[in-house]
Amino acid sequence: MREIFKDALKEVVQSIVPISLVVLLIQLFLIGSPADKIATFLLSVVMVALGFSFFLMGVKIGMLPMGEAIGGELAQRGSIIFLVVVTFMITFLATVAEPDVRVLTSTITAVSGDLISRSALIISIALGVGIFVVLSMLRIVYNVPIQYLYAASYLLVIVLSFFTPPDYLAISFDSGGVTTGPMTVPLILALGTGVASVMAGRSALSDGFGLIGFASIGPILGVMLLGVFLS
Template structure:
């Protein structure tokens, strides 16, 4: 446990300190913001550091081990519907809980003045990712080469982009990016590695377990594009 704490502190320091130092250097030589603004920035950076530390510690101590354990237990049911359905359900709930998705949805809601509601956007992104996590489970079970699914998925993405309002195309790629955030990635990746470690043996297990996030991120892109087709 102490090892996890030390490693997490190093990660947080490596993430927060460079940004803080750069802003302070810019403050001294260039931007000259009011003292109150700089104090607010430093207090905010301290709170971010504390929150980031607690979050990463929770991910390392709880989400990763549990995700991998679930992944290892699922194949033992020998029920394809349970494996795929669990992948769908977990993909749905971790995306809804993903902070990055909520930040994007709030920003889009504000910029569009409510035309693209945050609730419907979060739901569309969550459903898109959940469907593709379920597809990734199918891919692992039946040993489908990942490049077939990636090529097919991006053919759909680029084909659909010609029929979608341009603002939805931009939003859709942002949606695909924010789903690779600190909540979804550790849990889903651990789930995929866990399932692959049981269904595959040796070095092939690692290869089968990875690539899941890249595949799953196609789902939100397609979901937002379809949303654009429906609302245009």
């Protein structure tokens, strides 16, 4: 476990040190921030590094094995309804808890002056992710080529964009991006690879991936439809 934490800390340090140095130089030479502000920033960097390290450690020793085990068990049960219901519930709740989704929706609510409901946005985003992850699982089960699903989904996005209000159209594409956050990505990938690994004739590499890109289309359509209905 100690080695896992060391590897996670090494990855985090390599990721955040460059951007932290850039921000620090800007504070020192362009903004001229006072010493207390710089000290607060450096302390925050240390806290972020430790927090992400512990998070990555938890993902490696807990979330990924758990997700793969659940995905494998769902496939072995042999019930499509059970697979659909459990997959939807897990991904829906994981998206609701996603920090990136919370940050985006709170920012939108603040900018719009509460004209756009935060709870409605969260629910529409979570519904989109849940439905499209379910479709991804069904694609693995029935061996549907993923390019067909991508083509049909993006065609629907293009058509729906002509009917979506401009405010919701802009928000919808950002909503697709924030779903690829630290909470949902490990869980969705683990579920997909778990399902693919226990099914005969399926490859965990070719069938277990592509889920994140496909799942990110769901929130786009969800927010678009929300804008159409509310307008």
